[in-house]
Amino acid sequence: MGEPYKVSFDVDGENFTSAGEASIQVKKILRQLGFAPETIRRVSIAMYEGEINMVIHAGGGRAELAVYDDYIELVLTDHGPGIADVNLAMQEGYSTALEQVRALGFGAGMGLPNMKRYTDEMIIDTKLGEGTRITMRVKTA
Amino acid sequence: MKISDIQRLLGAELLTKTVNTDQEVFSACGSDMMSDVLAFVKEQGVLLTGLVNCQVVRTADMMDMVCVVFVRGKKPSPDIIALAEDCGIAVLATGTKMFEACGILYTNGLHRK
Numbered sequence: 001m002g003e004p005y006k007v008s009f010d011v012d013g014e015n016f017t018s019a020g021e022a023s024i025q026v027k028k029i030l031r032q033l034g035f036a037p038e039t040i041r042r043v044s045i046a047m048y049e050g051e052i053n054m055v056i057h058a059g060g061g062r063a064e065l066a067v068y069d070d071y072i073e074l075v076l077t078d079h080g081p082g083i084a085d086v087n088l089a090m091q092e093g094y095s096t097a098l099e100q101v102r103a104l105g106f107g108a109g110m111g112l113p114n115m116k117r118y119t120d121e122m123i124i125d126t127k128l129g130e131g132t133r134i135t136m137r138v139k140t141a
Numbered sequence: 142m143k144i145s146d147i148q149r150l151l152g153a154e155l156l157t158k159t160v161n162t163d164q165e166v167f168s169a170c171g172s173d174m175m176s177d178v179l180a181f182v183k184e185q186g187v188l189l190t191g192l193v194n195c196q197v198v199r200t201a202d203m204m205d206m207v208c209v210v211f212v213r214g215k216k217p218s219p220d221i222i223a224l225a226e227d228c229g230i231a232v233l234a235t236g237t238k239m240f241e242a243c244g245i246l247y248t249n250g251l252h253r254k
Contacts, residue, residue: 020199048203105192110176
């Protein structure tokens with residue numbers, strides 16, 4: 001097969017209102033590429049949670065979508081504070097989000113668990129003070 | 142149950158103009174926390190919420206939901222309604238409180254048999 005289809009997005013960390021725009025784009029692209037609705041939903045929800053996380057915790061970042069022969073890959077990279085305790089962060093209900101984020105409907109401690117729930121593989125590379133890179137893969141074949 | 146039935150049962154105002162309210166809905170979720178909504182996928186659902194921002198519509202879109210009901214008299218701004226129309230999601234607004242609105246829809250058959 002040829003080169004994978006790749007596209008990347010800048011996620012604006014200053015603007016909560018626009019958070020999720022990249023995820024909507026990803027969803028449109030996957031629809032155009034003809035993936036099954038269930039696959040599209042899983043990838044876009046994982047992407048959306050990741051995008052929200054980048055906005056509320058990390059001051060934005062970069063999201064890359066790559067479509068390979070048998071899987072879809074999302075790589076989310078930020079230069080935020082990093083995750084102090086990944087195991088704790090993966091627990092449903094655990095959140096370090098501020099009250100103002102909760103008032104916006106997020107920060108329930110479901111973001112990372114949801115990203116794991118909807119993907120087949122999730123790898124978190126994080127370093128305190130330097131940032132976080134999350135790679136997620138969803139099988140398509 | 143159709144979106145138009147939800148509108149009637151909740152005495153709601155339809156705020157979107159271009160979205161078909163003859164669409165059937167088969168499930169519902171009531172929450173002000175969007176990540177809780179994102180945790181459990183249901184087919185062709187309706188989202189009831191008292192939270193008013195663009196993320197409500199984006200969350201519904203991610204979940205392939207077809208209708209958002211703003212409860213407790215909350216009124217979304219025109220940009221939220223425009224985003225919903227763009228996503229093909231019907232927007233209703235009702236003065237009914239969350240618990241009551243969920244109860245009305247449930248007792249009228251909006252739940253898995």
